[in-house]
Amino acid sequence: MFFFLLPALMTYNWILIVSAVVPAIILMGKVYKADKLDKESPALIRSLVLMGIISTFFALVSERILGALLSRTVSFESPLYNVLLYFVVVGFSEETAKYVLLKRKTWHDREFNCQFDGVVYAVTVSLGFALWENITYVMMYGFGTALVRAVTAVPGHACFGVFMGIFYGQAKRYDYLRCGKASSICRIMAVIVPALIHGTYDYIASMEAESSGWYFLIFVAVLFIVSYSMVVNASRKDRRIDRHYSTFEIVD
Numbered sequence: 001m002f003f004f005l006l007p008a009l010m011t012y013n014w015i016l017i018v019s020a021v022v023p024a025i026i027l028m029g030k031v032y033k034a035d036k037l038d039k040e041s042p043a044l045i046r047s048l049v050l051m052g053i054i055s056t057f058f059a060l061v062s063e064r065i066l067g068a069l070l071s072r073t074v075s076f077e078s079p080l081y082n083v084l085l086y087f088v089v090v091g092f093s094e095e096t097a098k099y100v101l102l103k104r105k106t107w108h109d110r111e112f113n114c115q116f117d118g119v120v121y122a123v124t125v126s127l128g129f130a131l132w133e134n135i136t137y138v139m140m141y142g143f144g145t146a147l148v149r150a151v152t153a154v155p156g157h158a159c160f161g162v163f164m165g166i167f168y169g170q171a172k173r174y175d176y177l178r179c180g181k182a183s184s185i186c187r188i189m190a191v192i193v194p195a196l197i198h199g200t201y202d203y204i205a206s207m208e209a210e211s212s213g214w215y216f217l218i219f220v221a222v223l224f225i226v227s228y229s230m231v232v233n234a235s236r237k238d239r240r241i242d243r244h245y246s247t248f249e250i251v252d
Contacts, residue, residue, distance in 0.1 A: 024131040027158045031123045034235040037114045044111055045124055051101040052128020058100070059129075062093035082206060087199030095195040098125050099164060103187075107172070116238040118169025119162060119231060122190075126161030130154045152220060156201055159227035160194040166230060167193065173241040197223065 032045065066089040074081045102125045106112050112121070134149055171186035201223070204216045 024127040024134065024154055027155065028124055028127050031120055031158070031231065034231055035114075035116055035120050035238075036235060037116065037238040037240070038111075040111055040117065040120055044106075044109065045120075047105060048102070048121055048124040049128035049131070051105050052098065052125040052130075053132040055094075055097040055101045055125065055129050056132045059094040059097040062097065063089055066093060082203060086202040086206065087196065090202055091195040091197075091199030092191075094129070095160060095164065095191055095198055098122070098129055098161070099168075099191050101125065102164070102168070112172060113240055113242065114238050115169040115173050115241050116234050118167075118172060119165030119234055122165030122168050123158050123161035126157045126164070127154070130157035133157075155224060156198075156220070159223050160198050162227040162230055163197060164190045164194045166234060169234070169241075173239070176241050 028045070028049075032040070067085070070081065070084055070089055074084060099122075102122055106117075106121045111117065130153065134154060137149060137153075167186045167190035171183045171190060174180075174183035174186060201219065204212065204219050207215065
């Protein structure tokens with residue numbers, strides 16, 4: 001993946017680049033450590049980071065197209081404009097781009113043999129997305145932006161990935177059990193749920209009311225707590241997803 005970063009490293013202050021990259025790497029390590037039943041290979045993890053970086057370009061194209069359509073059909077002053085902008089143009093575009101590359105890379109991979117793997121994969125792709133997005137923001141706006149995004153946007157993408165991964169892991173288990181309908185529903189939810197949470201995150205962040213800052217902090221705090229609890233619970237109750245295992249394998 002590093003050939004994508006070379007131009008930035010050669011042109012901009014390396015301290016800014018490090019400040020943009022480190023938060024994503026730390027969170028990747030936390031989720032990777034939580035995978036206690038069957039660790040994923042470093043090669044697969046690196047490829048998923050690359051998938052996350054690539055997904056930023058697909059999301060950008062989708063956002064440009066949907067944004068242009070939105071501008072032509074809905075007035076900028078309309079309350080509906082921001083709803084569609086953040087929930088559809090941004091949330092749906094970015095989470096769909098992540099999911100498409102996530103599924104393409106991992107769905108048939110031999111290492112996808114435990115339900116918690118879905119969380120590891122989705123969070124890693126999401127943090128690859130956040131890593132590259134963070135680099136672009138930091139290069140444009142400086143170190144202060146890196147500090148703010150390190151405690152908001154980067155963990156936010158990780159949380160979106162947690163919700164995606166929970167449903168994605170369930171979808172894979174249902175697929176092994178030949179429950180096609182249940183698997184399809186979980187795959188749909190793996191896009192819809194994080195897209196709605198992503199849209200809510202951006203919508204609240206864009207509010208201009210005096211109390212909007214508090215709303216955003218409360219939302220982010222609840223999102224982080226819920227996501228962390230989901231990771232801990234999913235890790236503890238991880239199970240293999242072949243048909244020979246129908247009960248939870250509790251991992252200490």
